[in-house]
Amino acid sequence: MARDQLRRAVIIAVGSELLTPDRLDTNSLFLTQRLNELGVSVRCKLVIGDDPADIGAALLLAIPKADIVVITGGLGPTEDDVTREAVAAALGLPLEEDAEVAAAIRSRFAARGLPMPATNRRQALIPKGAAVLPNPNGTAPGLWIERPEVVCVVLPGPPRELHGMFDAAARSRLAPAAGRRGIFRRVVHVTGRTESYVDEAASPVYSRWRSAPVPIAGQIELHLAARAATPEDAARALDAATGELEAVLGRDLVSSDGASLEEVVGRLLRARGQRVAVAESCTGGLIASRLTDVPGSSAYVHGGWVAYDNAAKTAQLGVDRG
Amino acid sequence: MARDQLRRAVIIAVGSELLTPDRLDTNSLFLTQRLNELGVSVRCKLVIGDDPADIGAALLLAIPKADIVVITGGLGPTEDDVTREAVAAALGLPLEEDAEVAAAIRSRFAARGLPMPATNRRQALIPKGAAVLPNPNGTAPGLWIERPEVVCVVLPGPPRELHGMFDAAARSRLAPAAGRRGIFRRVVHVTGRTESYVDEAASPVYSRWRSAPVPIAGQIELHLAARAATPEDAARALDAATGELEAVLGRDLVSSDGASLEEVVGRLLRARGQRVAVAESCTGGLIASRLTDVPGSSAYVHGGWVAYDNAAKTAQLGVDRG
Numbered sequence: 001m002a003r004d005q006l007r008r009a010v011i012i013a014v015g016s017e018l019l020t021p022d023r024l025d026t027n028s029l030f031l032t033q034r035l036n037e038l039g040v041s042v043r044c045k046l047v048i049g050d051d052p053a054d055i056g057a058a059l060l061l062a063i064p065k066a067d068i069v070v071i072t073g074g075l076g077p078t079e080d081d082v083t084r085e086a087v088a089a090a091l092g093l094p095l096e097e098d099a100e101v102a103a104a105i106r107s108r109f110a111a112r113g114l115p116m117p118a119t120n121r122r123q124a125l126i127p128k129g130a131a132v133l134p135n136p137n138g139t140a141p142g143l144w145i146e147r148p149e150v151v152c153v154v155l156p157g158p159p160r161e162l163h164g165m166f167d168a169a170a171r172s173r174l175a176p177a178a179g180r181r182g183i184f185r186r187v188v189h190v191t192g193r194t195e196s197y198v199d200e201a202a203s204p205v206y207s208r209w210r211s212a213p214v215p216i217a218g219q220i221e222l223h224l225a226a227r228a229a230t231p232e233d234a235a236r237a238l239d240a241a242t243g244e245l246e247a248v249l250g251r252d253l254v255s256s257d258g259a260s261l262e263e264v265v266g267r268l269l270r271a272r273g274q275r276v277a278v279a280e281s282c283t284g285g286l287i288a289s290r291l292t293d294v295p296g297s298s299a300y301v302h303g304g305w306v307a308y309d310n311a312a313k314t315a316q317l318g319v320d321r322g
Numbered sequence: 323m324a325r326d327q328l329r330r331a332v333i334i335a336v337g338s339e340l341l342t343p344d345r346l347d348t349n350s351l352f353l354t355q356r357l358n359e360l361g362v363s364v365r366c367k368l369v370i371g372d373d374p375a376d377i378g379a380a381l382l383l384a385i386p387k388a389d390i391v392v393i394t395g396g397l398g399p400t401e402d403d404v405t406r407e408a409v410a411a412a413l414g415l416p417l418e419e420d421a422e423v424a425a426a427i428r429s430r431f432a433a434r435g436l437p438m439p440a441t442n443r444r445q446a447l448i449p450k451g452a453a454v455l456p457n458p459n460g461t462a463p464g465l466w467i468e469r470p471e472v473v474c475v476v477l478p479g480p481p482r483e484l485h486g487m488f489d490a491a492a493r494s495r496l497a498p499a500a501g502r503r504g505i506f507r508r509v510v511h512v513t514g515r516t517e518s519y520v521d522e523a524a525s526p527v528y529s530r531w532r533s534a535p536v537p538i539a540g541q542i543e544l545h546l547a548a549r550a551a552t553p554e555d556a557a558r559a560l561d562a563a564t565g566e567l568e569a570v571l572g573r574d575l576v577s578s579d580g581a582s583l584e585e586v587v588g589r590l591l592r593a594r595g596q597r598v599a600v601a602e603s604c605t606g607g608l609i610a611s612r613l614t615d616v617p618g619s620s621a622y623v624h625g626g627w628v629a630y631d632n633a634a635k636t637a638q639l640g641v642d643r644g
Contacts, residue, residue: 019364021355021507022545024346033343042341044376047367054366061383185343223344278607278628284614285600285607288628292606303634305627306600306610312625 006151006177008043009035010062014073014083015157016049027072027162034166036183037231038174040068050080056090063150068174073157075140077119084125084143087154091145093127098141101132105139133169137161144173151177181227184234188222188245189254191261198222198249205244262290269300278304279317328473328499330365331357332384336395336405337479338371349394349484356488358505360496361549362390372402378412385472390496395479397462399441406447406465409476413467415449420463423454427461455491459483466495473499503549506556510544510567511576513583520544520571527566584612591622600626601639 011032013025025047032042043065048054055074062069074083088095102124109116123140126132133142133153138161143154153170155162190198198220224241228234242256255264269276278287285306292301305316313319333354335347347369354364365387370376377396384391396405410417424446431438445462448454455464455475460483465476475492477484512520520542546563550556564578577586591598600609607628614623627638635641 019354019367020545021351021358024348024351026346029343029346032341036343043371044380045341045369049365057387058366065379223342277634280607283611284619284623285602285610285626285628286614288607288630289605289611292608292628292630297606298631301606301630303628303630303638304607305638306607306614306625308610308614308623308625309620312599316625316627 006038006040006067006174008066009040009068009070010044010046010066011042012046012048012055012058012062012069012071013157014048014050014055014071016051016080018047018073019049025072027157027159030159030163031070031072031166033185034171035068035070035174036185038171039182039227040174041183050074050082052082052086052089055083055086059087059090059152066150068151068153071152071154072162075123075142075154075156077117077123077139079119081122083154084122084127087143087145087152088127091127091147091152093129093145095125096128097121097124098126098132099124101126101141104134104141108139131173133165135161136164136168142169144170181229182231182234184226184228184231184238186224186226186238186242186256187258188224188242188256189259189261189264190220190222190249190252191254193220193249193252198252201248202245205241205248262294265291266294266297266300275300275302277302280304280306281308281313284308328360328362328389328496330388331362331390331392332366332368332388333364334368334370334377334380334384334391334393335479336370336372336377336393338373338402340369340395341371347394349479349481352481352485353392353394353488355507356493357390357392357496358507359553360493361504362496363505372396372404374404374408374411377405377408381409381412381474388472390473390475393474393476394484397445397464397476397478399439399445399461401441403444405476406444406449409465409467409474410449413449413469413474415451415467417447418450419443419446420448420454421446423448423463426456426463430461453495455487457483458486458490464491466492503551504553504556506548506550506553506560508546508548508560508564508578509580510546510564510578511581511583511586512542512544512571512574513576515542515571515574520574523570523574524567527563527570584616587613588616588619588622597622597624599624602626602628603630603635606630 011028013028017023018025028045035042046058046062048058059069059071071083071087074081085095102121105120105123106116120139127143127145131144133144135141135156138156138158140156140161142156142165145152155165155170202222222245224238226234226237228237246253254261276291278291280287288304291297307313307316314321333350335350339345340347350367357364368380368384370380381391381393393405393409396403407417424443427442427445428438442461449465449467453466455466457463457478460478460480462478462483464478464487467474477487477492524544544567546560548556548559550559568575576583598613600613602609610626613619629635629638636643
């Protein structure tokens with residue numbers, strides 16, 4: 001495939017549970033980040049149920065709008081999992097059992113001393129001409145289907161399987177065809193200031209970073225984005241941007257590597273060889289809880305007192321009743 | 323519009339930020355719950371950027387698949403907000419300034435002693451024939467566009483404006499046309515048991531509740547769903563289901579009204595007029611934090627000790643070194 005052919009992606013998440021009030025498709029966030037790093041922008045996201053007709057219609061709708069269509073979910077062994085069959089039918093490709101895949105699934109069960117359930121056999125059915133993407137974390141293989149007009153990548157829904165397969169197999173196949181300036185992101189944390197203050201203070205910087213918009217989320221994060229050919233070039237660009245933000249935000253800037261406030265506090269205590277104890281009232285244990293959320297925090301967190309009612313304040317902390 | 327005409331919905335979320343690795347469309351969860359209660363099922367969800375062509379294409383794609391298309395986002399006053407214009411163009415409707423809407427926006431600014439910015443005037447442009455859905459929490463009015471083939475409802479993206487407008491204006495317009503058996507949900511919390519144990523114990527119940535699937539989320543929630551003509555009928559059906567679950571799960575069932583473990587603990591302490599103090603170690607304040615997350619918990623939470631390292635265990639709690 002020619003270089004620079006993959007520019008626009010459509011992500012299709014398959015799963016009837018994703019159309020209830022209880023579930024969101026979060027796989028698309030991981031995929032968007034990976035695709036952006038390869039210079040592929042996401043033009044549209046679709047969520048549809050486990051319905052062959054809807055899956056086929058979504059795929060055919062997406063093809064003219066995208067250079068690459070990523071479909072996640074519905075590759076499991078149960079009758080509800082119809083993505084494999086729906087994609088094959090929509091693209092007019094017959095399904096053929098892949099001996100290697102069948103053997104791999106069989107050995108995966110054998111390794112646990114189990115026979116392969118008949119239902120899992122379906123997972124060895126591959127659309128004619130498709131390449132198989134091995135699944136390091138499960139039985140469902142992924143599919144790489146290259147057509148003149150589009151590349152169709154079919155990945156499993158469970159995040160662990162999806163992430164493993166994308167990084168192990170899909171990414172390397174996409175890179176040569178994408179291979180353009182990727183979009184790399186960095187999150188800067190700010191604390192102790194209002195959103196409007198941060199917005200005003202930071203705007204002179206990010207107004208000069210038009211190509212790197214800085215939306216501000218509720219808890220005051222600055223999201224920097226830079227287009228670059230390599231992660232190294234991106235790092236240099238983002239270092240420059242964060243340097244400028246540090247200059248205007250000073251000590252209000254907590255971290256420029258995505259680290260949370262409690263992680264930064266932990267780093268400082270470690271660096272100084274200091275330990276901390278907390279005395280809390282209305283925070284009710286939240287400070288201790290956040291400090292101890294950080295792995296290895298026992299190295300610098302002694303413990304603390306939660307004096308929630310007035311009696312406790314007096315008894316534990318000797319606070320004057322007055 | 324004839325009764326029972328609105329069965330299937332497509333939800334379209336508009337916003338380029340929703341196509342980055344940092345943001346998810348969560349409005350669709352609220353809309354799905356409300357639509358389900360009206361007996362409308364969600365067939366497909368789309369997320370697209372602030373692009374007139376993409377918005378128009380998404381709408382025209384959705385119409386043949388749905389009785390109702392709900393579009394959220396892109397109704398703001400800035401140049402990025404193009405949903406109003408895109409929908410009007412896609413449906414072939416000219417935009418006309420609505421005097422009442424313009425007056426409402428102007429008075430909203432006047433109330434704060436501000437003149438109406440020229441940009442906000444755009445928010446008074448209404449597609450010919452569309453009904454205006456007032457916005458109790460903002461300046462952007464919503465749109466109700468009834469066509470022979472579909473009802474198109476356009477709502478603002480900010481959750482507070484979306485929720486307020488749906489419940490105040492959209493719901494009552496949908497109800498007569500939907501008016502079928504709605505889907506009502508209830509969440510049952512279980513604690514102290516593994517997912518597989520709960521799955522096995524509960525399956526005899528929910529196998530007889532086929533129409534009410536019970537997916538099990540990580541923290542072991544049982545999600546019951548019942549189709550019913552009224553909330554009262556649904557409540558009776560769900561009471562019966564939770565009663566059966568209580569019979570098989572016994573004391574492992576924490577609540578059947580969605581209340582969290584800490585809320586239930588609080589209710590019990592209040593009922594018994596008891597107060598609680600906690601002594602924590604590796605939970606590092608999490609127990610105190612969760613207990614005090616409940617509004618009014620100062621009525622029964624005294625406070626506690628977070629003895630995180632061994633020195634603290636000995637000093638605070640007199641734990642034997644041995």
